[in-house]
Amino acid sequence: MVFRVSRPYLGDFEHLVLLAVIRLADAGYGLAIRDEIVQRTARDVSPGAVYTTLDRLERKGLVRSSVERGTLARDNRVRRRYEITRAGHEAVSAAQRDIRAMSRGLVLRGDH
Amino acid sequence: MALEFEVLLLNACAPAHLADAIIGDLCERHGALAEKRGEARARAICRGEVLRSLPALATYRAAQSFADNWVFALAIAALICGLCIAAIPFWNHLGMAGGWPHVLRLFAIGAMLGYIRRRWALSYAALLLFIGVADAVIDARQFGTGWHVLAHSDLYHGLFIDAVSMAAGLIALSAATFVQGRVRSV
Numbered sequence: 001m002v003f004r005v006s007r008p009y010l011g012d013f014e015h016l017v018l019l020a021v022i023r024l025a026d027a028g029y030g031l032a033i034r035d036e037i038v039q040r041t042a043r044d045v046s047p048g049a050v051y052t053t054l055d056r057l058e059r060k061g062l063v064r065s066s067v068e069r070g071t072l073a074r075d076n077r078v079r080r081r082y083e084i085t086r087a088g089h090e091a092v093s094a095a096q097r098d099i100r101a102m103s104r105g106l107v108l109r110g111d112h
Numbered sequence: 113m114a115l116e117f118e119v120l121l122l123n124a125c126a127p128a129h130l131a132d133a134i135i136g137d138l139c140e141r142h143g144a145l146a147e148k149r150g151e152a153r154a155r156a157i158c159r160g161e162v163l164r165s166l167p168a169l170a171t172y173r174a175a176q177s178f179a180d181n182w183v184f185a186l187a188i189a190a191l192i193c194g195l196c197i198a199a200i201p202f203w204n205h206l207g208m209a210g211g212w213p214h215v216l217r218l219f220a221i222g223a224m225l226g227y228i229r230r231r232w233a234l235s236y237a238a239l240l241l242f243i244g245v246a247d248a249v250i251d252a253r254q255f256g257t258g259w260h261v262l263a264h265s266d267l268y269h270g271l272f273i274d275a276v277s278m279a280a281g282l283i284a285l286s287a288a289t290f291v292q293g294r295v296r297s298v
Binding site for chain 2: 029030031047048052055056070074077079080
């Protein structure tokens, strides 16, 4: 789109993926990001969903990727490493702030 | 490699720039799982993961290629052109005949183009081309000059006004959306 809204909207899964990228810091590889989400949330996440979300986030300028050479274990296929950008940090902070603001004072049934 | 079929599927469905990394991950995972659980189990798990990945990858690839090419841009431009032509009989009844309503219409079309997620520039160019050809044909028929109209008419002046009107609509919408975004984020 020709115009840019100053704060990009984050979907639920995009939010999780960005948090995983932040957690993994220098080890933000596709497989590791997926494992991080599966272990912490117990969600059944497919690698395809993770990669398409990462690509969408990259297009929004919230993460950037670099390509590394493949190893024998990877059949010499390249490896993509994802890092969060400043805009990504801001988007996560804003989304977290919104969630805190909306949840404050609420007692949710799922908490008990 | 033990995963030829899965690799074939991924190459067919995943976006080209992601396929290699996804297949590499698959090979790495397969190797690790084969050591722990045996080849057959590793292969079954990997096949399951690939099959679950395919809908997301195929949909994403289709969406990207649809939105990022000339065909999409031309289709959008043709649709807008078609709608405008279909509306011609109603313009007079709506008091929308004449020069200024024409500029206003193009301004609105420019604003509509701004909503196309990608390739708005291509759609804009394609639409302008359509308008140019349509103007040339109309002028040629109206003045009976044939294709000499391309050399001896106000065609280019009119086209320039059309282009500016559309661009103004696009820029106005961009500015409005930008300001709205700023206000929201404060």
